Amino acid sequence: MPELPEIETIKNVIEPQVQGHVIKNVIVNRPEVISYPATGEFCKAVTGQEISSMSRRGKFLMLHLKNESRIILHLRMTGCLLVTPADYLTEKHTHVILQLDNGKELRFSDTRRFGRFWLIRNDEEDTYSGIGKLGVEPLSSKCDTEYLQQRLEKRKKPIKGCLLDQSVIAGIGNIYSDEILFRAGICPTRPANSLTAAEWQQLAGEISNSLHYFIEKNKITPEDYLETKGKEYRNTPFLQVYGHADELCPNCNETLVRKVIGGRSSVYCPNCQY
Numbered sequence: 001m002p003e004l005p006e007i008e009t010i011k012n013v014i015e016p017q018v019q020g021h022v023i024k025n026v027i028v029n030r031p032e033v034i035s036y037p038a039t040g041e042f043c044k045a046v047t048g049q050e051i052s053s054m055s056r057r058g059k060f061l062m063l064h065l066k067n068e069s070r071i072i073l074h075l076r077m078t079g080c081l082l083v084t085p086a087d088y089l090t091e092k093h094t095h096v097i098l099q100l101d102n103g104k105e106l107r108f109s110d111t112r113r114f115g116r117f118w119l120i121r122n123d124e125e126d127t128y129s130g131i132g133k134l135g136v137e138p139l140s141s142k143c144d145t146e147y148l149q150q151r152l153e154k155r156k157k158p159i160k161g162c163l164l165d166q167s168v169i170a171g172i173g174n175i176y177s178d179e180i181l182f183r184a185g186i187c188p189t190r191p192a193n194s195l196t197a198a199e200w201q202q203l204a205g206e207i208s209n210s211l212h213y214f215i216e217k218n219k220i221t222p223e224d225y226l227e228t229k230g231k232e233y234r235n236t237p238f239l240q241v242y243g244h245a246d247e248l249c250p251n252c253n254e255t256l257v258r259k260v261i262g263g264r265s266s267v268y269c270p271n272c273q274y
Contacts, residue, residue: 004171015054058170068122079115160188
């Protein structure tokens, strides 16, 4: 599943291409992808509306319309968002197409069909998408040492699982929790309540630093993004532990260890992380 750096990359690539353009028509090939409201109502409500901006919240993307309604999208495991010319070859499993007034199309494809759309009108409370249950943005000033300790320091749960709790911190997944903990020198199996004050401070700093680093490494031009069908990101060569089980630690040459924590695969250095 794309995590915060990938979702931020998608927003940064897509927003300049759709901002200020009007949705002239909507094609929905898989009605179940429109989670709320009903498909016909969704299409009618967004047709003729101008896209004013785009934003990200956790792993959600939002298209803000000029009438102050917003289209919310979650890519889930395999969702992909592309801006294409109208005559561009349509990818298999393309479920939703927003046809724009400049001849371009905003297309959503999803092999596993888990991705979902919601339309929340300007006078409507969002009780549908789940965004309201999310914790703080890890790139915001609110995600500081004090916040982490307040929410997590009494938990016996492994710190890896705590970083994956979207109700505490929004947007961090399996990949970046491994990378953050490696950079912070904290073993993912450590109970949260065993961390020292210095370790909480180190962790808070590395959450922000690591995510900013990978967002920067993920930068891609709209042309390259379209050529790779929006499915390739540039951070892979920069991952230090995730996906590198049984390889040597880049810091100390100890063999990296893979362990399942709370049902999720984790990789860490038993020498550098304690």
